[in-house]
Amino acid sequence: MAVTTGRKARWALIDVVVVVYALFPVLWIASLSFKTKETLADGNFIPREWTLQNYADIFATNEFIRPLINSLGIATIATLIAVVLGMMAAYAIARLDFPGKKALIGVSLLIAMFPQISLVTPLFNIESALGLFDTWPGLILPYITFALPLAIYTLSAFFREIPWELEKAAKMDGATPGQAFWRVIAPLAAPGVFTTAILVFIFCWNDFVFAISLTSTEASRTVPAALSFFTGTSQFEDPTGTISAAAVVITVPIVLFVLFFQRRIVAGLTSGAVKG
Amino acid sequence: MAEIVLDKVTKRYPDGALAVSDMDIEIADGEFVILVGPSGCGKSTALNMIAGLEDISSGELRIDGQRANEKAPKDRDIAMVFQSYALYPHMSVRENMAFPLRLAKVDDATVKQKVEEAAEILDLTQHLDRRPSNLSGGQRQRVAMGRAIVRSPKAFLMDEPLSNLDAKLRGQMRTSVSKLQKQLGTTTVYVTHDQTEAMTLGDRVVVLRGGIVQQIGSPQFLYDHPANLFVAGFIGSPSMNFVPATLEEGVLKSPLGTITLTDRVRRLAEAADAPREVVAGIRPEHFEDAALVEETHRASGATFTAPVDVLESMGAEKYAYFTVEEELATTAELQELAADAGATDVPGGGSTIVTRLSASSEAREGQQLQVWFDADRIQLFDPSSGRNLTYSG
Known part of the structure; x- marks a missing residue:
């Protein structure tokens, strides 16, 4: 198909507009992170004086490294648990007919729609009473709760796509229901599992509301919350540069995570299973 | 094992x-x-x-x-x-x-x-x-x-x-x-x-x-x-032809003419206490072009003459299709079979008699043909229960 130059140019223009619109704030933050303290507020997009001092500063203190470890740990554990539980629930919803199935779907949808902010005070009280306040489980638990509906919804759509006969075949080949699930169904649902894992991880990684209200020290404070506590070396110093650098640093894992798993999301993995 | x-x-x-x-x-x-x-x-x-x-x-x-x-x-x-x-x-x-x-x-x-x-x-x-x-x-x-x-x-x-x-x-x-x-x-x-x-x-x-x-x-x-x-209609391809008939004193009146049953068939029908109204079934392969049947053999069967609607020459054999004037036998079983074969989608597809003739038959489409069939191979069925009245298992 011959694409005329005019048509190409039109599309190129539209693409650029969309990309700039979407990425401009990110690029501005990146630009800020490379500026020196003196040129920070000069309004130039391209820094006049380049520096890596902001990056050196954030990695020189526990103020950033410790929250980064918390973020990674909490998001990874919450994702893992939510995806495993979500897989089981989604499989049950997609394949089995059990009493209360509709109620389960309805309740999980309700949780997904619940405004998180309204739960902050009760959660704070509960976690204080249980001794979960300012601990990793104190964040992991609510993250799993809010990530599960998302996981169940995404995964059950994928499970529905897998031909049921494969499971019957596995049973006939001598598999227990568990073996049939883990050796046949789960590998085929892998693209769905990775998609879900990405979505859940991003949700946990980006959360600010729970992170700021259910933590108080560096024992469990995650990066989004920690950023708001950044100060300069003295109280008169502007922490904009270091905040920008930290923001860039925490965006990187997400980008890597998506790029890494995107390759695993291969469409049409189930082709060839049943008549084509 | x-x-x-x-x-x-x-x-x-x-x-x-x-x-x-x-x-x-x-x-x-x-x-x-x-x-x-x-x-x-x-x-x-x-x-x-x-x-x-x-x-x-x-x-x-x-x-x-x-x-x-x-x-x-x-x-x-x-x-x-x-x-x-x-x-x-x-x-x-x-x-x-x-x-x-x-x-x-x-x-x-x-x-x-x-x-x-x-x-x-x-x-x-x-x-x-x-x-x-x-x-x-x-x-x-x-x-x-x-x-x-x-x-x-x-x-x-x-x-x-x-x-x-x-x-x-x-x-x-x-x-x-x-x-x-x-x-x-x-x-x-x-x-x-x-x-x-x-x-x-x-x-x-x-x-x-x-x-x-x-x-x-x-x-x-x-x-x-x-x-x-049901079994008669399901097994065999093309499937058995079914026509409604009346049975009286060993004589069968059907759209294919009046047929005198052979002793074997009559005895089986009597033993089965056959009703007056029956469904007669004949397989396509038990028909033959009358011209190709030897005189001595002819007596054991009956003939009818009808125009050939469609003639399919398969090389080794020929299939001739005839239309009978009267409605063909319809029972729940036969309707189910027809529905399964998709025949209900073809208008008029149910009132056709299929016959298998020797390749040497000179049958032509549109021309009258005298067709012989083996009276001893006729099977009679009870139209209400579908039971084979000539069953000799």
């Missing part, structure tokens, strides 16, 4: 629908049994119950003399070939075939040897490392067979294994399935809706209708002695 016994096996779904009713089948060790019937007749349900993929509502399933109702599929030691093949797309052909052995914790050397043996038998050796998605329909079908034979199970269950192949390949695979079964000598239950497969493959055929066994017997026996209208 095993014998499989279904003893009054019934499947009733929670909504009350009866899929299989009081099924009694005894399958001997090494036997090849076909379950055949139109869609929705319960044949796949029966197979799934033998496999353990569906619960048995009542009755008993015995494999090798042992009650198997409550056994999980994996403990029955039965392999199944699915209509869709159900190959594991994330595994290579080799891994697909090795899967049952791996689950049975067979050691690696034996797995390799058995998979290669099976691949040899099925001509899959050069495809062992490919993925199912890169194989043709016939190859996928063979992989599915390979996965079944590799662990030498007690029995094979096959659920319309050839129905996704094109006609030519289906013919070839039919022969190889038959050969393979004889070579392995494994008890096999095979489900199909194709009467040709049923006739050619099985030692015995079980004809099902609405979850009820209509008749069990060898293919030839079912063809010669159908127990009722």
